[in-house]
Amino acid sequence: MRALRKAGAKVKSKGHVPVRMCASCRRRRPKRELLRVVRTAAGWELDPSGKRPGRGAYVCPDNPACWQEKKLRRWAGAGAPALAAALTAYLGGENGEGTHLSAGQRTGNGKQGAIRAPGYDGGGV
Ligand SMILES: [Zn+2]
Numbered sequence: 001m002r003a004l005r006k007a008g009a010k011v012k013s014k015g016h017v018p019v020r021m022c023a024s025c026r027r028r029r030p031k032r033e034l035l036r037v038v039r040t041a042a043g044w045e046l047d048p049s050g051k052r053p054g055r056g057a058y059v060c061p062d063n064p065a066c067w068q069e070k071k072l073r074r075w076a077g078a079g080a081p082a083l084a085a086a087l088t089a090y091l092g093g094e095n096g097e098g099t100h101l102s103a104g105q106r107t108g109n110g111k112q113g114a115i116r117a118p119g120y121d122g123g124g125v
Pocket of ligand 1: 063
């Protein structure tokens with residue numbers, strides 16, 4: 001366990017919410033709002049489960065600006081183009097509409113539009 005707490009980040013009780021920083025825009029957000037990517041021998045890969053070993057980074061899944069190759073290049077290096085393509089494919093392009101479901105969110109009811117709505121994790125019907 002690393003202590004990532006920095007002076008600027010105010011932690012307000014309510015249990016412990018893990019916060020991570022988007023590698024592209026550097027915004028701090030709750031970890032569950034971010035998409036993890038992990039560095040492998042083959043390059044960067046998406047890690048929706050957040051459980052893969054290795055050096056990881058986080059990006060905002062709802063902010064296409066954060067998956068642009070130009071931004072990724074600052075931290076993903078040579079793997080940036082492939083990662084940008086993977087993120088775009090996975091996250092569904094410009095409009096960010098859910099054409100995918102990350103692991104654990106598969107409800108199988110075909111209600112795609114609802115997936116990205118705020119507070120979706122309470123759903124599941
Ligand atoms: Zn971001």
